[in-house]
Amino acid sequence: MNAPAHDNGRLALMLNELRLPTIGRLWPEFAERSDKEGWQASRLLGALFEHELAERAKRRIERHRNESHLDPSKTLATLEFGLLPMVSKAHVMALASGESWLEKGATILMFGPPGTGKSHLGSAIGHALIDVGYRVLFTRTSELVQKLQAARKSLQLPSALAKLDRFDLIILDDLSYARKDQAETSVLFELIAERYERKSLLITANQPFSGWNDVFPDPGMTVAAIDRLVHHSTIFELNVESYRRRKASDKQSARQRQLPEKNQEGGTTIMS
Structure with a gap:
């Protein structure tokens, strides 16, 4: 007994109702190829479903990246580990894979003066985690x-x-x-306490723990917050020359090196 035929318009409506847009886009091409090459039905279905799932994963990652508020330029690809000699690239890559630290609700703490690369390093880890399926939020x-x-x-x-x-x-x-004195930061302690050993935090700070009494309303809350954060934590201390200043200086030096080459190509010599 022959299977009932379905017109293309009806199939398109059903695929749209089932929210299978990738299959809806690809099935005519795949069906034609299947007819020519004599595929089994399971191969045709498998190929279509694989593409649907891949596209769905891609859309999910794009959606999670948009909601994260991460700077799109601050990724592992743009992070210059050579300017952060105290940071192990292998360690960072392990954290960026998620491993088991997210499941434990562990914390990453990054300390250092302004401009030393804390935000870039934290954002890079966040981007990498989104790539492997986690949800991340970046916020001041x-x-x-x-x-x-x-x-x-x-x-x-x-x-x-x-x-x-x-x-x-x-x-x-x-x-x-x-x-x-600017906001009731006891809510920050409540966030830390709420996520303790359940959901992870990554915190960047210009001051060491000794300066955190200016953040929380009283010393007891400061101690309690630090106690929760250092438990199951990874700590990076980026006490180096300003990462931003060094990158800007390197770019300026590169431009200056390119000028004589361009002048030489153009047949012009600049005398100092």
Whole structure:
């Protein structure tokens, strides 16, 4: 008994209803090839489903990258490890794969003066984690504190913290710029306590722990926050020459080296 035939328009409607846009786009070409080469039905279906799943994964990664608010230029590919001699590339690559540290709710802490590459390193790890299927959020610490404080005032703080649970990693950039006299930073402690040993944080800070009394409302809360963060943590200390200044200097030097070459090609000599 022959299988019933379906017209192309009807198939398109069904594939759209089932939300299979890639199969809807590819099936005519694959069906024609299948007829010519005598594929079994399982091979045709398998090929179409593989493409659908691949496209779906690609769209999911793009969606997660958009929601992350990560700087698209700060990736592992653009990170110059040569300017960060105290950072092990192998260690960073291991963290970037996710391994088991995200499942443990472990923390990464990055300390160093402004411009030493903390944000770039943290963002690069975030991008790599998105590539392997995790969800990441990058935010200035002071901005998140303000949002959580607004949620507390409207009695929505538990709901706001629950929404943040969808992210496997939250990158809190510039924690040292959050000040207890600018915002009620006890909500920051609640975020740290809420995610402790469940969901991961990556924190960058210009000041060591000794300067964190300016962030939290009282010394007891500061100690409690640090205690939770250092448990199951990886700590990077980037006490080097400004990463941004060094990169800018290297680019300037490269441009200056190119000038004599261009002048020589053009037959012009510049006398100093």
